[in-house]
Amino acid sequence: MNWVGRSLRRVEDPALLRGQGRFVDDFPHRATARFVRSPLASGVIEDVRGEAFTVADLDADGVSEIVCELRRPDFVKVPQPLLARGRVRYVGEPVAVVVGSTPEEAEDLAEQVELDIRPTQPVVDLDSALAPDAPLLHPEATGGNVVVEGSFATPGLAEALASAHLVVDMEITSRRQCAMPLEGRGSVASTNPADDRTTLYASVQSPHMVRTGICDALGLPEVDLRVVAPDVGGGFGQKLPLAREDAVMVWLSRRLGTSVAWVEDRAENLSAAWHSREQRYRVKGGFDDEGRMLALEADILCNTGAWSCYPITWGVEPLMALGELPGPYRLGEYGVRSRGVCTNTCPTSPYRGVSRPVLTLAVERLMDSAAGRLGLDPAEIRHRNLPEEFPHRSPMGYYLDEGSYRQSLTAALAEMDMEDFRRRQADARSKGGRLPGLGISTFAERTGYGTPAFAARGMSVTVGYENVALAMDPSGYLTLRIGASPHGQGLHTALTQIVAEEVGVHPQRVRIISGDTDNTPYGWGSFASRSAVLAGGAAQIAARELARKIAALAAEEMEAAPEDILLDSGMATVAGTSQGRSIDELARIAHHQPQRMPKGLGPGLRTEAGYDPAGTFSNACHVAEVEVDPHTGGVQLKRFVVVEDAGRLINPMIVDGQIRGGVTQGIANALLEEVIYDPDGNILTTSLMDFLPPTAAEIPDIAIIHLETVTDSSITGAKGLGEGGAIGAPAAVINAVNDAIAHLGAEVNEMPATPERVRAAIRSAAAAIGDRADAAGAVERSEAA
Amino acid sequence: MKPAQFSYIAPETVEEVLAALAEHGDEAKVLAGGQSLVPMMNFRLARPSVIVDIGRLAADESLDGISVDEGTLRIGARVRHRQLEHFPANGLGPADGPLGSLLRGLARWVGHLPIRVRGTFGGSIAHADPAAEWCIMAQTLGAEMVVRSSTRPMRIVAAEDFFETVFTTSLEPEELLTEVRLPVLGPDWRVGFCEFARRAGDFAVVAALTALRIEDGSIVEARVGAGGVAGTPVRLRAAEAALVGAIPTPAVFHEAGLAATGEVDPSGDIHGSAGYRRDLTGVMVRRALGAESIPTPV
Amino acid sequence: MTESSITGLLESDCKTRLRLSVNGTERTVEVEPRRTLADALRDDCGLTGTHLGCEHGVCGACTVLIDGNPVRSCLMFAVQAADVDIRTVEGMASPDGTLNPLQESFMRHHGLQCGFCTPGFLLLSEAVLAARPDIDDAELREALSSNLCRCTGYQGIIDAVRAVRDAV
Numbered sequence A: 001m002n003w004v005g006r007s008l009r010r011v012e013d014p015a016l017l018r019g020q021g022r023f024v025d026d027f028p029h030r031a032t033a034r035f036v037r038s039p040l041a042s043g044v045i046e047d048v049r050g051e052a053f054t055v056a057d058l059d060a061d062g063v064s065e066i067v068c069e070l071r072r073p074d075f076v077k078v079p080q081p082l083l084a085r086g087r088v089r090y091v092g093e094p095v096a097v098v099v100g101s102t103p104e105e106a107e108d109l110a111e112q113v114e115l116d117i118r119p120t121q122p123v124v125d126l127d128s129a130l131a132p133d134a135p136l137l138h139p140e141a142t143g144g145n146v147v148v149e150g151s152f153a154t155p156g157l158a159e160a161l162a163s164a165h166l167v168v169d170m171e172i173t174s175r176r177q178c179a180m181p182l183e184g185r186g187s188v189a190s191t192n193p194a195d196d197r198t199t200l201y202a203s204v205q206s207p208h209m210v211r212t213g214i215c216d217a218l219g220l221p222e223v224d225l226r227v228v229a230p231d232v233g234g235g236f237g238q239k240l241p242l243a244r245e246d247a248v249m250v251w252l253s254r255r256l257g258t259s260v261a262w263v264e265d266r267a268e269n270l271s272a273a274w275h276s277r278e279q280r281y282r283v284k285g286g287f288d289d290e291g292r293m294l295a296l297e298a299d300i301l302c303n304t305g306a307w308s309c310y311p312i313t314w315g316v317e318p319l320m321a322l323g324e325l326p327g328p329y330r331l332g333e334y335g336v337r338s339r340g341v342c343t344n345t346c347p348t349s350p351y352r353g354v355s356r357p358v359l360t361l362a363v364e365r366l367m368d369s370a371a372g373r374l375g376l377d378p379a380e381i382r383h384r385n386l387p388e389e390f391p392h393r394s395p396m397g398y399y400l401d402e403g404s405y406r407q408s409l410t411a412a413l414a415e416m417d418m419e420d421f422r423r424r425q426a427d428a429r430s431k432g433g434r435l436p437g438l439g440i441s442t443f444a445e446r447t448g449y450g451t452p453a454f455a456a457r458g459m460s461v462t463v464g465y466e467n468v469a470l471a472m473d474p475s476g477y478l479t480l481r482i483g484a485s486p487h488g489q490g491l492h493t494a495l496t497q498i499v500a501e502e503v504g505v506h507p508q509r510v511r512i513i514s515g516d517t518d519n520t521p522y523g524w525g526s527f528a529s530r531s532a533v534l535a536g537g538a539a540q541i542a543a544r545e546l547a548r549k550i551a552a553l554a555a556e557e558m559e560a561a562p563e564d565i566l567l568d569s570g571m572a573t574v575a576g577t578s579q580g581r582s583i584d585e586l587a588r589i590a591h592h593q594p595q596r597m598p599k600g601l602g603p604g605l606r607t608e609a610g611y612d613p614a615g616t617f618s619n620a621c622h623v624a625e626v627e628v629d630p631h632t633g634g635v636q637l638k639r640f641v642v643v644e645d646a647g648r649l650i651n652p653m654i655v656d657g658q659i660r661g662g663v664t665q666g667i668a669n670a671l672l673e674e675v676i677y678d679p680d681g682n683i684l685t686t687s688l689m690d691f692l693p694p695t696a697a698e699i700p701d702i703a704i705i706h707l708e709t710v711t712d713s714s715i716t717g718a719k720g721l722g723e724g725g726a727i728g729a730p731a732a733v734i735n736a737v738n739d740a741i742a743h744l745g746a747e748v749n750e751m752p753a754t755p756e757r758v759r760a761a762i763r764s765a766a767a768a769i770g771d772r773a774d775a776a777g778a779v780e781r782s783e784a785a
Numbered sequence B: 001m002k003p004a005q006f007s008y009i010a011p012e013t014v015e016e017v018l019a020a021l022a023e024h025g026d027e028a029k030v031l032a033g034g035q036s037l038v039p040m041m042n043f044r045l046a047r048p049s050v051i052v053d054i055g056r057l058a059a060d061e062s063l064d065g066i067s068v069d070e071g072t073l074r075i076g077a078r079v080r081h082r083q084l085e086h087f088p089a090n091g092l093g094p095a096d097g098p099l100g101s102l103l104r105g106l107a108r109w110v111g112h113l114p115i116r117v118r119g120t121f122g123g124s125i126a127h128a129d130p131a132a133e134w135c136i137m138a139q140t141l142g143a144e145m146v147v148r149s150s151t152r153p154m155r156i157v158a159a160e161d162f163f164e165t166v167f168t169t170s171l172e173p174e175e176l177l178t179e180v181r182l183p184v185l186g187p188d189w190r191v192g193f194c195e196f197a198r199r200a201g202d203f204a205v206v207a208a209l210t211a212l213r214i215e216d217g218s219i220v221e222a223r224v225g226a227g228g229v230a231g232t233p234v235r236l237r238a239a240e241a242a243l244v245g246a247i248p249t250p251a252v253f254h255e256a257g258l259a260a261t262g263e264v265d266p267s268g269d270i271h272g273s274a275g276y277r278r279d280l281t282g283v284m285v286r287r288a289l290g291a292e293s294i295p296t297p298v
Numbered sequence C: 001m002t003e004s005s006i007t008g009l010l011e012s013d014c015k016t017r018l019r020l021s022v023n024g025t026e027r028t029v030e031v032e033p034r035r036t037l038a039d040a041l042r043d044d045c046g047l048t049g050t051h052l053g054c055e056h057g058v059c060g061a062c063t064v065l066i067d068g069n070p071v072r073s074c075l076m077f078a079v080q081a082a083d084v085d086i087r088t089v090e091g092m093a094s095p096d097g098t099l100n101p102l103q104e105s106f107m108r109h110h111g112l113q114c115g116f117c118t119p120g121f122l123l124l125s126e127a128v129l130a131a132r133p134d135i136d137d138a139e140l141r142e143a144l145s146s147n148l149c150r151c152t153g154y155q156g157i158i159d160a161v162r163a164v165r166d167a168v
């Protein structure tokens, strides 16, 4: 029976649907903690008055800082105390913590703590942080606020640009974003006096890593801390790095000898959980007269916020941008400088796609702009630049394995019916009113990469591999323990399918245990579109090995050759005969009659496996159709098509859900969501009335077409795709907006393309033409007519 | 995000409400649907020490009714947004007309279904968000607010004297808004509305409401109002002047829009700069004037 | 502690004993006036299926039914809910755990991923379909825009509710 490739219902669902999910805030606890957070972006802490624990209490207990680094000369390593020491560096930074018996009381107590902070001049945005006389955030960063700076150039770059037929030079800006899982961060710590062990239930994506980080800071042996990630209400990267607050909870619980909870509220989540993607790219693309990109040069700035994140570091955004900017395109010469700049804002961490939504926007804008100037169709220019031969070597030396870059573009445009669209567009333009636009984005998504890729970054904590342990119990049921840890994406279901298929049992016979450091092998968790590829790969290896053992036992029992044993539908049969044994019966024998096991196999049925591949590239093409209201600048999504190639699909329903969720976040990034600081570093978007995640009314139905390029870069044949939706959508949407307003001479290269920004672009195009009889004015009158 | 402590009282008669308000003065807050007050309490931006819940009052015609009386429509303060949304067509009898469709149509723009289930008309008026649909309507149509207290005789306050600035009205702490009165609009009135918000259910960035009385093909009376452009909803007199006496054509509406843009002086915030709001005002006014019916939000 | 009645002034720091009718069962809780209905359900009744995603009325994760209508339980105080009929997600499946048609449909149409928004969407949908069994697609989308989901992109949720509507 084939289980892989079927849209089986999710094993996760029934409990969640009945309200029986167990999220962090659902675990019992005696006390509630609340953090007292800095109201100022920058200042010197003169005094903290009130019943609260501060860094002095941590110091007295010998608690040390969180430390992580990239081993490269340009990296500035700054140890981070668990609570602010001496200075505050962003609004929302935890300065002290109080403990009450209820959440209400904890909040009362927190209000009573008086912070005496002498304000100092903050640096909030990239330009002010880079100014020659800018105040320095960290004494360790002696040379300025640049905390990581990478650069790279191929030898022929300058010449290729100089001799290019066309050089397109543009600036692309992404405003600050917040992953905003619907469940905020939080944890419940309890310490058992009998053995002095602490258990931390935490809403995290990587419990093993969190345990390591906390134990390193607290000086605890890892055996004395159990970290459990129960049901996690979304993460998208925001629950990947170690939260200072989680470490403080472990310390508090040990210090107070009680169970204590910290549940982040939405205002804290929006202001003091991790932000992301405040980036600016200056890109220059050199093209020949047929639209082939010959050279790409970029200067990239990423606002990292006030602190590095453990263990990925504040190098993650700038260095990914540096490495992956060229995307899938064939181009000879590439040069880039990419800097991470620290500021008095909330620290940043990976958010679904990390830098790729922005770098894809940058390159896809270049393509459209070049196409416009060369009189080429946007699809045609991409066809001319996409790779045909694989593996395709990127200028940075990555190898893109086999993909369907051109095919996906063709398929997406066919689905959209381009001719019909252009007719409708011309028609609408002549009539006035709303302006249709269509935008394309093609990209590669690097997924499922293991240790080598992370080691290349020089991480002091190198993540990458995944381990699993699989056992069949005497009743013939299987338990798979995984080091990876899902955060809502249906990983358990996918793994049951892989194991069931290999072992020849029904998926209902497979249980997955994850997210518990006491009960799973060391591993990393869910990020970088990796868990299905890595945990799936390890599960397949383990299940194959277990199947081999079952087959060997069956062969022994039935006096057949192990190669002739088929495992299917709960039976071990001898090929070509009617002879068979149920797998249940074999499981009993393995446990209770171990003397009957073949030599060297017995007793029991257990395997362990790890998987640590080099990685594989998925690819996709997104096409968005929008309508722009030229008078308000409002943008409405009309249609959205995704052609995705993620290799072999383990559960297509889950895959589609990942794509739709990712695209929705991408649309949100492109049009709605923005974290806003004022010049003094006060955050202005601390509610969901101000930070604007989309509702069902803003998101269109998303059509998905799958292509399946077989890869041997992943043993299951599956490529990752958890981030792709978020990576491709912003470029498709922003290109569509630009397509809609291009005839007015207007251009928007900033996301989110808020109505005001779109309207301003149309206005300034009108002003540039210098006369109200221009196109924008004409549209205005056309509505009046 | 939990509220600070407060004492709670849920009287059964209006007199008890008034007594409680008089006793506790500005320490107290009336709790109606809670859809604006409770978020502010949860953020601890509002921290009344006494909550006077009017949710348990026995049903009361003045507070809960919707009725027409000699050219005046009375809407009780406790009427929920949802009731107005589902108010039957012709529910006001012969007086239904343009005003009835305005009430039903605007109600759908107030937040989302669960907000409309709890939130009250009077709560919206008393909360005085300058972008709230009901406040815009009250200001534009010249509503009168009926206000009671135990210390003074009942007073009737005109909308223009009622709305003072953002979230601030001329209601005294001991006063209860019991009813809002609106002029019935005859069949010769034509009403329009247009709102621009970032997401479904959000407060308007800018919204405009228009009402024109047309006689023999020309405009004899015009009311134009907008929200999101000042501390209170505003009447746009220049736009009105551009309309009165004219024949309703797109060109005239365009002129009225330009006049509206010229007369507002908004301040900016993260949802829209001053200039953007000014521009939007003209667009919203023009579109409201041109609207065939009250649009739906999605 | 005051007795089980909400007459007179309930002092801010005193707990009031209340009877709440949740999913047809009477439960007695003792709460301060400031305790929200959401917190009372979660912490005092142990019904943790009602989730908190914002506590300011926007996300809808806390949606429960009050006398059949969808309501943000983070914007109601428990003392306001003493004599109403409250329904939470825990009351949707039958006592033996069998999922009701909406729950079943959410599963079939992949209307949930992390499941944090799910209880709110289930109750919202139930109320919408009960009031308008023939609601059209546009109005359904508008009604479902009341709540936020961060994972699904909404299509699975809309498909799930549509399927139940069309099955009737």
Ligand SMILES: Cc1cc2nc3c(=O)[nH]c(=O)nc-3n(C[C@H](O)[C@H](O)[C@H](O)COP(=O)(O)OP(=O)(O)OC[C@H]3O[C@@H](n4cnc5c(N)ncnc54)[C@H](O)[C@@H]3O)c2cc1C
Pocket: B029, B030, B031, B032, B033, B034, B035, B036, B037, B038, B039, B077, B109, B110, B111, B112, B115, B118, B119, B120, B121, B122, B123, B124, B125, B126, B127, B129, B131, B132, B133, B134, B171, B175, B176, B177, B178, B201, B202, B203, B204, C056, C057, C058
């Ligand atoms: C997510 C969300 C979206 C929303 N979107 C919109 C929207 O688009 N448009 C819109 O207009 N509104 C919107 N609202 C607000 C909603 O309409 C509120 O219902 C309304 O503003 C307040 O009414 P209430 O009955 O809930 O009042 P409450 O919140 O109970 O009270 C509000 C204020 O009015 C006072 N008050 C209430 N009643 C009286 C009275 N009778 N006499 C004296 N004072 C009184 C209270 O003391 C308090 O200060 C939204 C709310 C939320 C949570």
Ligand code: FES
Pocket: C051, C052, C053, C054, C055, C056, C057, C058, C059, C060, C061, C062, C063, C072, C073, C074, C075
């Ligand atoms: S928690 Fe109540 S609406 Fe978000």
Ligand code: FES
Pocket: A182, A233, A234, A488, C111, C112, C113, C114, C115, C116, C117, C118, C148, C149, C150, C151, C152
């Ligand atoms: S399923 Fe995660 S928020 Fe909706």
